[in-house]
Amino acid sequence: MAANDGRIEKVSIIISKGSLEGIYPGLIMANGARAEGMEANLFFTFFGLDAIHRTRIGKIKIATVGNPGLHLPTWLGAIPGVSAAMTRYMARQMDKYDIPPIPEFVEMIADTGAGLYGCKASVDLFGFRREDFIDQVKDIITVGEFYEMAAGGEIVFT
């Protein structure tokens, strides 16, 4: 580790949001880091835990309310079914550009050798148990353990 030629050797990426647009960037960065031969770890905290939650991982939706990037009036975004329809639209677009659905992507990232970790404080806060998370999750760790693991590399918060 720690070559001094300015190359990044290791990244620790925090995913803290539970929406589709909150989860994908961190996954793409982790996968890309592994593809470049870097060590990568993913730390899921707060609503980001949905991305490793057994039953929620397949139900992640795009936020259609309070999301100015979508250029959709708030009242329209609030109508039942709009979030699901936008999510389906995004899924089709992503498939076109070879971006996998979240469950497949998370599994693939684990296969690349990246470590997946849940945040203990959030797991406790939401009353989750270890069994609530997909098998690819290596451990539920404290923030202190996260920093220990991240030592010597870059930390990316999303």
Add this chain to the structure above:
Amino acid sequence: MTTKTIAGHEVEVNDEGFLVDPGQWTEEMAADLARDEGIDALGDRHWRVLRFVRREYEEKGSGPTVRALGKTSGVPVKELYELFPKGPAKVAAKIAGIPKPRGCI
């Protein structure tokens, strides 16, 4: 761009060590290129991936991403990273003498 001698052949490589002209590549260069990437010996499974990326490049003009490799080369993602720990798509492309794939996934 620099000139480099690989397996007795003079070839042009770019700053990252990728062959500038994939047409200059021959199979006997693979072992030398692999050693530069920390792979001491190329086995059957490595060759399966190398021939696959080579064929993809010849057909489509660019090498496959890791996801595409995992889905279509017959070598799953986990094993791809065991064979090419420094990044399967990138390293296999380098050893197979084709340009670095530019996909983000």
